[in-house]
Amino acid sequence: ILNVEQSPQSLHVQEGDSTNFTCSFPSSNFYALHWYRWETAKSPEALFVMTLNGDEKKKGRISATLNTKEGYSYLYIKGSQPEDSATYLCAFRTTDSWGKLQFGAGTQVVVTP
């Protein structure tokens, strides 16, 4: 993997259902993996920053895991609500960058009542 890839590109979830999606990134020169939530017409909101292999982070009904050896992170949403509808972006930072983030194209989540 040379770039950050996110899958799926979009998904539709029924309210109350749980869902998860993937971010894949280069496993070499890993420094940090960021997750953002971006709602239409708003600023991207920082969810998590993860640095260590095996890291797990949780914020309310949203959680994330990190595997730096194989180069992937999962984001989970438990009991999806309409307000979870957004594009979820992951971004990868290498050890040799000044802080430059390399973003994936995002997973667009639509939660329907």
Added chain:
Amino acid sequence: DTGVSQDPRHKITKRGQNVTFRCDPISEHNRLYWYRQTLGQGPEFLTYFQNEAQLEKSRLLSDRFSAERPKGSFSTLEIQRTEQGDSAMYLCASSARDYNIDTQYFGPGTRLTVL
């Protein structure tokens, strides 16, 4: 509101015109970043400032693009002789280094449309 602010939120211009965007970071943040997002893509890094020093520029930043952060506070991004390919969302982010991990906080972006 103490978040990152950007002005204007929307800009429509004709091809060949110059445009300038402004970013006001969170006040105590010394790092400032510009990114650009085009349709269907994630944000792409353009440039980075630490205080007033511009430390990194992407190859995406052609000679028509210039960014400044004159007093280490707000920043401006200018695009000269705009082209239709410059149409995009321009995002600004700021961060303060904390334990070597700096979360970047984003503004709402400036959406540029070049006709």
